[in-house]
Amino acid sequence: MSIVAPQTDASGIVGIRLEQAGAIHVASYAVQSGDTAATIAAALAAQITGATVAGSVITVPDGPRVSVASTGHVMASRLTRRQQQMFQVTLWTSDPGKRDTIGFALDAWMSGTPWFADSTGAQCLLKFAGSSDVDTQQASSIFRRVFRMVVVFDTTQTQQQAQMLFGGIALSANGEPAALYGDQPLF
DSSP states (O other), X not given: OEEEOOOSSXXXXXXXXXXXXXXXXXXXXXXXXXXXXXXXXXXXXXXSTTOEEETTEEEOOOOSOEEEEEEOEEEEEEEEEEEEEEEEEEEEESSHHHHHHHHHHHHHHHHTOOEEEOTTSOEEEEEEEEEEEEOTTGGGTOEEEEEEEEEEEEEEEEXXXXXXXXXXXXXXXXXXXXXXXXXXXOO
């Protein structure tokens, strides 16, 4: 059976899944910026027992099932730390009635927006941590309300990863294969 490697603008991961000697195996190659159809075909053929290559055409031994696939890359992220930071919002007015009116409006706005995006686009949680009225300066017509809020935010790491080409996993312990599931790479 002959397979033709991608001719133009190939990117990501390309692969061939085939059955050899009763077992399913996978040959795959991560396309580099300078690759051509011929270099991709050669890289794949080198991983398949009995395969030959002529330019961009790979000839593989006949088998009951042969399939090809290509895929791209995605950004994966993982949470490395969940943190929180307390802050306070202080409202100053010249009248206790105004303090209550403005304070209720401010509290409704903050509690109505429990989730917001940070500068990276990640979501942060805003939690109420208490409030208090301070009237120690009322003789000077200064009335204060303090809102304590906690922002919960995550530190994440992102990395570009290849999407799954075919299904399978190979687990190893101390450098030796320990368990193989699904499609396996050719060794």
